[in-house]
Every structure is written in C-alpha cells, then in structure tokens.
Amino acid sequence: MKPMRAADSLDTSTNRAPALILARGLSKTYITASGEVTALKSLDFGEFVSVIGQSGCGKSTLLKVLAGLLPCTTGSVELGGKPLRGPTPEAAVVFQSPVLLPWRTLVDNVLLPIEFRKLPTASYRQSAADLLAMVGLTDFAQRYPFELSGGMQQRAALVRALVQDPRLLLMDEPFGALDAMTREQMNLELLRIWSQSRKTVIFITHSIAEAIFLSDRVIAMTARPGTIADVITIDLPRLRALSSINTERFGRYAAKLRSLLDAQGGMF
Amino acid sequence: MMVQAVDSRSVDSGAQAREPRPGVLRRYPQFTISPTILVALLVAWWLATDVLNTPGYIVPPPQDVLRAAVGGLSRSPWDKAGYWYHAAITVWEAVLGFAIGSALGACLGLVLSHWPILGKSWYPYIVGFQSLPKVALAPLMVVWFGFGLEGKVFITAIITFFPVLVNMMAGYQAVEPERIELARSCNASELDLLTKIIIPSCLPFLFAGLGVASVLSILGAVVGEFVGASAGLGMLLMQYNQAMEISPMFAVILLLAVLGFLTNYAVGLVERRYCFWAQRANAMARTDWDRP
Numbered sequence: 001m002k003p004m005r006a007a008d009s010l011d012t013s014t015n016r017a018p019a020l021i022l023a024r025g026l027s028k029t030y031i032t033a034s035g036e037v038t039a040l041k042s043l044d045f046g047e048f049v050s051v052i053g054q055s056g057c058g059k060s061t062l063l064k065v066l067a068g069l070l071p072c073t074t075g076s077v078e079l080g081g082k083p084l085r086g087p088t089p090e091a092a093v094v095f096q097s098p099v100l101l102p103w104r105t106l107v108d109n110v111l112l113p114i115e116f117r118k119l120p121t122a123s124y125r126q127s128a129a130d131l132l133a134m135v136g137l138t139d140f141a142q143r144y145p146f147e148l149s150g151g152m153q154q155r156a157a158l159v160r161a162l163v164q165d166p167r168l169l170l171m172d173e174p175f176g177a178l179d180a181m182t183r184e185q186m187n188l189e190l191l192r193i194w195s196q197s198r199k200t201v202i203f204i205t206h207s208i209a210e211a212i213f214l215s216d217r218v219i220a221m222t223a224r225p226g227t228i229a230d231v232i233t234i235d236l237p238r239l240r241a242l243s244s245i246n247t248e249r250f251g252r253y254a255a256k257l258r259s260l261l262d263a264q265g266g267m268f
Numbered sequence: 269m270m271v272q273a274v275d276s277r278s279v280d281s282g283a284q285a286r287e288p289r290p291g292v293l294r295r296y297p298q299f300t301i302s303p304t305i306l307v308a309l310l311v312a313w314w315l316a317t318d319v320l321n322t323p324g325y326i327v328p329p330p331q332d333v334l335r336a337a338v339g340g341l342s343r344s345p346w347d348k349a350g351y352w353y354h355a356a357i358t359v360w361e362a363v364l365g366f367a368i369g370s371a372l373g374a375c376l377g378l379v380l381s382h383w384p385i386l387g388k389s390w391y392p393y394i395v396g397f398q399s400l401p402k403v404a405l406a407p408l409m410v411v412w413f414g415f416g417l418e419g420k421v422f423i424t425a426i427i428t429f430f431p432v433l434v435n436m437m438a439g440y441q442a443v444e445p446e447r448i449e450l451a452r453s454c455n456a457s458e459l460d461l462l463t464k465i466i467i468p469s470c471l472p473f474l475f476a477g478l479g480v481a482s483v484l485s486i487l488g489a490v491v492g493e494f495v496g497a498s499a500g501l502g503m504l505l506m507q508y509n510q511a512m513e514i515s516p517m518f519a520v521i522l523l524l525a526v527l528g529f530l531t532n533y534a535v536g537l538v539e540r541r542y543c544f545w546a547q548r549a550n551a552m553a554r555t556d557w558d559r560p
Contacts, residue, residue: 067453086455093453099446102545103468115464116454144545164454 020200021091021168026065026075049231050203052211053221054261059204060096062221063172066202067093080167089117091168092161096176098153100145100160107132107141110160117164124163131159134193151182155189162197169199173206184242187213191240208261209245212236212253220260229260328515337519348499351523358489358501359527361417365424366485366531370432370478372425377436378470382462387437394433402427403491410496420497424488428481432474439473440466472546475539482531486524501527 053059064070066077068087077084079091092113100109110128111121132141135155145153154174161169175183187210194201205211211218212234220229234253236244244250293300310330316322317329324332343350380387380394405426409419443466451461493502501520508517540547 064449069449069453087453089455093450095446095450097446099444099450101447101465101468103471112450112464113454116451116456116460118457146545 020080021066021202022078023066024076024078026062026072026077049217049219050201050205050211050215051219051221052205052208052257052261054223055206057221057223059206059221060172063093063170063202063204067091067170069093089164090166091170092164092166094154094157094161094169094171094174096173098145098150098157100153100156102145105142105144106137106148106156109145109156110163113160113164127165128159128163131162132156134196135159135189149182150178151186154178154186158190158193162193162199167200169201171201171203173204175210176206183210188242190214195238208254208257211257212250213240213242213245218253218257220257229263232256232260325512325514328518332515333518333522336513336516337522340516340519340523351501351504351520354499354501354504355523355527357499358486358493358524359531361420361489361492361500362424362485362527362531364417365421365488366428366481368421369425369428369485370481373429373432373477373481374436374474377433378440378462378467380433381437381440382466398430398434402488406491406495409492415496415498420489420492420500423492424485427484427488427491431480431484432477435473435477435480436470439470442473443469471543475535475543478535479532479539482535483528485531486528490524 051059051062061070065072066084068077068084068091079088100106101112104112107125107128110132111124114121114124129138129141132138135158137152137156137159140148140152140156145156148156154177158174175186178186191214201214203211203214215234218232218234220232221227222229232253236247236249236253313327313330317324317327337351340351343352345352345356347353380390402423406419406423409423413419413422447465447469448461451465456464489500490502490505493500494506497503501524505517505520508514508520
C-alpha cells in the first residue's frame with residue numbers, strides 16, 4: 001500500500017514542516033477468545049491532529065502504539081524520521097486519569113519521569129517549578145495529590161508530561177473524567193500552554209466540541225476495525241475563546257463531524 | 269439549597285448552630301465510649317459471678333483476677349514467678365517469628381506475583397499448605413527444635429507468613445495498570461518499577477496483612493509454648509491449668525489479649541507513618557457526617 005501523509009494530501013495550507021510523526025499502514029490485532037479483532041487498520045497521518053471516534057474504535061490503542069507502549073501488528077510508526085521502537089523521551093503521554101502517585105508530593109510526582117530516565121532531578125527542579133507556576137499550582141508543589149481537586153490533579157499530570165520537554169504530547173482523553181465546567185477551563189488552559197510551548201499534540205477525545213475547539217485538524221475514526229473516516233481541517237482563528245463555540249463555522253464543523261460519526265451507526 | 273437545609277434543621281431542633289460541632293463522643297469514641305464498654309463488661313462479669321454465684325473454679329470474680337494480675341505484675345522482670353519474665357519471652361518469640369514470617373511472606377508474595385510463571389506453578393502448593401492447620405505442626409516443633417526458642421519462632425513464622433503473603437499478592441494484583449504504563453512510558457528500569465511504583469502501591473495491602481499477622485504472632489508463640497516450653501506465658505497458662513488456679517489463668521489470658529492489642533497497635537503506628545497517604549485519601553473520600 002502506498003503510504004499517504006494526511007499532512008500532504010489534506011492540508012491545503014502551504015509550507016507545513018515535515019511530519020513529526022508518521023504512521024504507515026498501522027494495524028493492531030488483539031487475540032481474544034472470540035478470535036482476532038482488528039482494532040486499527042491502515043492509519044496514515046501527519047504531524048498535528050486530534051482523534052475522535054466512538055468508544056471502542058481503537059483510539060486509545062492508537063495512542064498506545066504511538067507512545068511505543070504497544071507493538072503494532074503491521075505497519076510502522078516513525079517519530080522525527082526514525083522508526084519508533086518502544087517508549088521514547090521525545091513523546092510524553094497524558095493518561096485518562098491523572099495517575100499521580102499518592103505517596104509523592106506534587107513536585108516529586110512531576111519529577112518522576114526525570115528519575116525514571118536517570119536524569120539529574122536537581123537540574124529539572126527549576127523547570128518543574130516554572131511549569132507548575134504556568135498552570136497555577138505553585139502553592140501546591142509540596143502538597144499530596146489527595147489534597148487537590150480533579151482538575152488540579154490533571155494539570156499536574158500535564159506538567160509531568162511537559163517537564164521532559166518532549167516534542168510530542170500524546171493525550172488520551174485527558175479531561176474525560178472532569179465535569180463540564182472544569183473541562184472547558186482545562187481546554188482553555190491547554191490552548192494557552194500549547195500556544196506557549198507549541199508542542200505537537202495528538203489529542204484523543206470523544207467530544208466533538210472539544211476536538212473542534214482545540215485542534216487544527218480532526219481525524220474522525222470509524223469503529224471496528226478502526227480506520228480513518230475523514231480528516232477535517234479546522235480553519236478557526238487561533239487564540240480561540242469559548243465564545244468561538246457559538247460561531248456558525250464551529251457549528252458547521254460540528255455537524256460535519258457528527259454526520260461522519262453517525263454514519264458508523266453508533267450511538268452518540 | 270444550602271439555605272433550605274439549614275432552615276429545615278433549625279425548624280426541627282430550635283436554635284441549632286448552623287453546622288454543629290460534633291460532640292466529644294463522636295470525635296473521640298476510643299477515649300469515651302470504649303472505656304465505658306470496658307466498665308460495662310466488668311460490671312456484667314461481676315454481676316454474673318456475684319448474683320449467679322458461679323463457682324470460682326469456673327468463672328472467678330473480677331476482683332480475684334485483678335488480685336492475681338497485680339500479684340503477677342508487681343514482681344521484678346527477672347522473677348520467674350512473675351508475669352513480666354514470661355511475657356518478655358513470649359513477646360520475643362512472637363516478634364522474631366513475626367519478623368521472619370512476614371518478611372518471607374512479603375518477599376515471596378512479590379516474587380510470585382512479579383514472575384507469573386513462578387506464581388502459577390507454586391500456587392497449588394501454597395493453597396495446600398495454607399489450608400493445613402499450622403497449629404498441628406506444633407508438636408513436631410518439639411521433636412525438631414526441643415523446648416527452646418527456635419520451635420516457637422518457627423511456628424510463629426509459619427502462622428504469620430500466610431496472611432502477609434496473600435495480602436502482598438492481592439496488593440500486587442491491585443496495582444493500577446496506569447501506574448505501570450506511566451513508568452513504562454518513561455522507560456523506567458525494572459528495579460525502578462518495583463521500588464517506585466509497585467512496592468509502594470502494595471503497602472496498604474501489606475499493612476492489612478501485617479495487622480492480621482501481628483495478632484497471630486502472639487497466638488503462634490503461645491501454641492508453641494503449649495506443646496513444650498520451659499518459660500513463657502503459654503507455659504505459665506498450662507501450669508496454672510494443671511494446678512486448677514483459675515484466677516491467675518484469667519489474668520494471663522487477659523495479659524495475652526493486651527499483648528495482642530499492643531502488637532497490632534504498633535503495626536498501626538508504623539502504617540500511619542508509611543501509609544498515611546492511603547488513610548488520608550480514604551478519610552477524605554468519606555462523607556461529612558462520618559467524621560468531623
């Protein structure tokens with residue numbers, strides 16, 4: 001199969017940087033009692049995306065493959081032009097739940113990836129403090145996770161991913177467990193952080209509004225086997241505010257995505 | 269909604285404070301209600317012996333037991349007729365056995381969980397050995413180790429081993445997979461994964477097992493002394509039993525209960541030091557009316 005780069009074929013805006021992450025003919029098959037299930041099939045895409053699809057369509061599997069946590073059955077993933085073999089410091093993962101270790105203070109949780117990678121924690125303390133300040137958690141650096149609200153915990157998890165200064169941020173429905181109001185705040189915050197650090201983000205979600213609000217492009221996935229239904233370029237001005245959700249153009253994107261996902265016959 | 273709640277309450281109970289401070293009973297039941305229960309039990313005991321006129325060789329009245337206890341405890345720790353000497357020996361056997369048994373249980377639990385092939389192949393034997401009544405091994409200890417310390421330590425170690433092993437394995441199973449995934453996504457070494465994620469995650473379960481084992485450790489030492497010993501509270505108990513001295517027997521039994529309570533309390537103190545995060549998180553998750 002001829003590899004297709006979504007960046008080349010679907011993005012009409014000119015002069016995009018070469019793809020940071022590239023997945024060719026990717027598939028992941030789980031051996032289960034009921035036989036083989038193809039969770040992913042032939043995903044090709046370029047460098048900046050948000051992925052939306054029904055639950056069970058393989059979004060999380062895709063993310064784990066891209067993070068090097070799961071081997072793919074066929075196909076290949078390239079990160080920065082090099083084939084991906086296992087987890088790498090270039091890509092950091094933000095999970096569905098904050099996954100903060102309750103016996104560590106916030107700052108020690110943030111420095112955990114540094115410890116795991118055998119890097120000198122002392123030289124990362126300043127950047128950890130800066131990042132915690134950026135998300136407004138300076139006063140909580142020495143607190144334990146159970147003293148924080150869910151939104152604060154997820155912000156700390158984001159800081160933990162950013163402290164390694166990765167080129168790619170892989171986010172697996174990071175705000176799915178938060179209430180609607182906190183979720184909107186976190187979306188705004190993520191945009192603010194993203195505009196400061198300009199990381200490449202792959203953002204998994206099942207919220208249409210969240211996908212449109214955050215992304216440059218949205219990949220809509222079909223369910224079982226998961227494959228790309230369409231890639232939609234979101235041409236909304238950057239520095240988005242929550243009010244942009246109410247614009248007509250936003251509504252058109254939402255209708256388009258909804259019809260794409262409804263075409264799968266799933267419940268939405 | 270809040271206002272409504274306050275209104276209905278003030279209608280119900282007149283001039284109630286807005287959020288009444290829970291009473292001293294609710295805040296410190298262990299210092300108020302628990303001693304009251306003790307007094308009630310003692311009174312019931314006294315009534316049972318005094319009013320029903322139970323013979324002293326079946327249930328001695330509490331004042332006789334108290335007299336025996338004071339007599340036994342007022343002697344010096346080196347006096348073999350006093351309780352301190354024998355209690356120290358029993359506690360020493362229990363502590364040694366507990367340390368050995370629970371250390372082995374925790375390590376083996378970790379090893380068997382971390383390498384599933386070992387866990388699966390050993391599992392039937394573990395279940396088999398666990399369903400064996402360990403107390404039945406006690407007479408064998410006399411054959412193997414004689415009347416000395418080793419036999420009691422051995423039986424205590426065997427008895428404390430299982431609750432710790434089982435809890436450690438349950439703890440390992442309960443480690444959130446996301447924590448392991450997080451470590452793997454950061455290229456954590458196997459050692460870091462064990463020491464920084466898995467073992468700390470298991471601690472609440474481990475301490476649950478240690479709590480059970482701490483109480484069982486006294487049991488193990490006493491059973492070991494029953495079958496043959498030259499000293500210890502279990503041996504003392506057998507001596508009093510043969511002499512039909514029921515009051516001191518009760519005193520020794522109560523002393524054993526106190527020792528069991530204290531060892532369990534000691535484990536609780538260590539747990540509060542190293543596992544504060546699990547307890548705090550649990551306490552925070554509980555509803556307001558459960559706690560102040």
